[in-house]
Amino acid sequence: MIPDDDPSRALTVATPGDPATPFVSLVGNTYAMLITGEQTNGQYCLIEMRVPDGGGPPPHRHDFEEMFTVLEGELEFTFRGEKHLVRAGSTVNIPANAPHNFRNVSGAPARMLCMCTPAGQDEYFLRIGTPVTGWDAPAPRLTADEQAAQRARAADLAATYRSEFL
Template identity: 65%
Template sequence: MTPTANSPIPPDDPRRQLAVARPGDDGSLQHIALVGDVYTILLTGEQTDGRYCLIDMRVPPGGGPPPHRHGFEEMFTILEGEIQFTFRGEEVTVHAGESVNIPANAPHFFRNVSDRPARMHSMCTPAGQEEYFLQVADPVPSATAQPPELTDTELAARSKKATDLAAHYRTELL
């Protein structure tokens, strides 16, 4: 199919390839443990020409990141369970099948306040959050692996590294 000469849409870029994330194939995806959660990088900025990244997040009861904000949009779709988002100080609980968008620069965090594990997809646009996570997280062998138990010294080192790198990845820890 060839676009019309008057099309307002740019021509196809044949250098870009179809990207397929196959979560069941643990050999092709990167799995990381961060703040007690396990994240799988499904699509990277490299695969999407920097437009977005897609991350599968498994959040145990009580899990979730500390308050933060960043200079990019972040959209979450809850796949299993429920997650409580705190957005600009207000709490909202989002259930399986629902989505929420966090505008760029807004302070927020999320927590699994239920007694069951939750799972969600996070899309960040533009991409880059996956690179930050890969810099500060611990690799794990699969999406269902348990996060490593870290000593207080190891936790302090991870926290310092996350703080030191945050600005480079358009993130501020609050």
């Protein structure tokens, strides 16, 4: 039986340039929280990621599904130790608990959408990243102490957000 509609939940439209979209800089990448877990009752979140050449997170794993659709450029995904070159137009699904990471090795910027289900990764990024004003904002130049503090915050909060760095 399908439950009744919940009229307290609203339609969400992610519009390019919406000033309410939160942006963060993290490991040299810029992430926009297009649709948050708060908006989906925790079901999923959708994050647009802009990854400069050489950018990408360290190897990690988490207990939720993660799907990437490459919109522009190409990225190298490492999944369980095996490298896969993924180009614009392709979609990658990372099963829960599998070790993975991605790196932009193309020589040009890349852009992709990341959907996590259930949500939570959006909150994690907002708690550990450095807020920026939008796509054109330069990545903040963090001091060595600020970088160390950001890494420590990421490590301290990883278990809370069901993630593990490898």
